[in-house]
Amino acid sequence: MDERSTVNAEQYAVTPHPSPASAEQRATLMAAPIFGEVFTDHVARATWTPDAGWADRRIEPFADLTLHPGATVLHYGQQVFEGLKAYRWADGTVRLFRPEANAARMAASATRLSLPALPEDDFLASISALVSVDRDWVPSEGEASLYLRPLIIGTEASLAVRPSRRVEYMLLACPVGSYFSGGVKPVSIWVAQGFHRAGAGGTGQAKTAGNYAASMQPQQQAQDHGCDQVLFLDAREDRYIEELGGMNVFAVRRDGSVWTPRVTGTILEGVTRASVIELLRSSGREVVERDISLAELRAGIDDGSVVEAFACGTAAVITPIARLVAPDFDVIVGDGGPGALTAWLRETLTDVQYGRAEDRFGWMRQVL
Template sequence: MSSTLDKNTRSLDELVADFDVVTSDSPASVADREALKAKPKFGTVFTDHMSRVSWTAADGWTNRRVEKYGPLLMDPAAAVLHYGQEVFEGLKAYKHADGSVWSFRPEQNAMRYARSAHRLALPELSADDFLASVAALVRTDIDWIPTGDEASLYLRPFMFASEAFLGVRPSLEVEHLVIASPVGPYFAGGVKPVSIWISQEFARAGKGGTGEAKCGGNYAASLLPQREAAKDGFDQVCFLDGAPEPAIEELGGMNVFFVHSDGSVVTPKLSGSILQGVTRMSIIQLLVDRGIEVHERRVTLADLRTDLESGQIVEAFACGTAAVVTPIGRLADGTFDVTINNGEPGALTMDVRAELTDIQNGRREDRHGWMTRLA
């Protein structure tokens, strides 16, 4: 079992015990819950409860609890509504064949959550509190976890500035919450390659900005180009770094990899404006385990075009928590339009995807100790 706990050596059970649980007075009926779990639509169905921890500059993190899921009471002057001071995370809970519940590398989510909070001038939540707030909710709503191929409970920790104050400074009051949504396979009809438009007009982030933080503003910046690309029949947008000789960074919500004809794999190096994906770092390790040469380097748009048109790139895929690994079947930017691997998922892409999902669902040995038991 992976350890995400801080140096005080308290067990997860002890940390979860710090959370007061007040159960919902109107939980979903068993029949309704099972119906909602049977065909969940990503991010639209939520469990009966949410976990929560409050922070003030005077008292620090206090009032750890699990409470009824429902609307938040928020002052119209809450800082988050005016200055966007918020961050979030995304991870999943998987129910294994023996009924136990596990999460994949949540300590990495905890560390990224703290880094994101620091960049947005929010208080850093400890790894203990992060994991305990996740586990407390999972244990309370364990019956909401769906079973079946690639089914899981999607967990959304988020933190926002709640102080009612119209002034440009860090908030003195903050809320951390975790909500949960049962989800099925991302690709309900089987894994399908996506088409990607490389945007030269819009940027997701810039040097010195918040690109490396997981905050809503980065995603908001991707929505207009995403909508424009969809009008032309593209599924996703890939963003550039804005340099005079532009280079590939990431999709609106996923990191990207390119498989070359010599067997090597290339992914854009972390630059301060690329999100440090947990799935990304895990895939790199799995590729290295196979003896595959992985290059983390700057991938210029010019080099990408040359490698695509010459056939040196034989597979491409994106990765993230929701879809795990998504094959890329087409890349275009207005000056070129290339179909990769005849628009079919690549063999290495699908093999790595299978290995990763097998580890997450307890079907394959967790040789790196990535899985943490929550319940």
């Protein structure tokens, strides 16, 4: 359902919020925001129908939605979303990190869910338009940022099991600090027991709500065992590591190589994952993308050939993994602290994102 168009930010008609947050209210809300719980004054929207395609592009006051109880998203889960961030640099400009990759992944997710793909220029125009209107919500302190959540949902009032003939695109924005409470620290990982994130031919490679809903019970299982996140194994053999609930995973070996599960259709191909691989290879590191069994990972941790492990994703960037836990084992990775390579990767990546280092790969895109 890909559509070609040429859209710019000016085509998003702006309806200003009648009572936006005051400077004082905004400062209070942005002082220490809990991830995803503070929203800016406006939202970007567009509507798709078979006859008009994507139309009615607008920036409007942030408000509750009105949905028909028969909307397809409520009954059949026709929904996809993305996550990316806007960063304020020291010179006052606002930049995005690899937004074209998010646009392409959202289009691929939409196709998998039989939703119309939003063209890249429309995706980028909606961000530029919203960030321009809500520019005062982009943090400038520390490593805070403006998290952007684009989503597409089927809104046709119909219980027929078929693709929705009315679709809404929305873009929300949230000022955020660290994803984990207490800042960056090594996390403990529980190996899912009796649960799998996705199977072959399913929606594992799409960023859609159902995948995350299905991960919540095993995530609770992890928390019940004192762990921060859950690691899923493959659904076919229950043997190979795949990804965490919302992050890709890497293992650093004593010989300097870095291993990560290969993308097979059941793993979400993360933008941060791809960036980490590019950083590692450009620094001369060997990166191996292949099937990695849990037994092999455990053996490497036990004999010291695996010296670090980390997870990565847009929200948390890069997070060190300290422990791997299951009913029959509890092992410490390395010395339990952040490894040297993990720390270097996080610093290098965030320095590029915040303009503290040269953007050698052309990853950053200015929007303001």
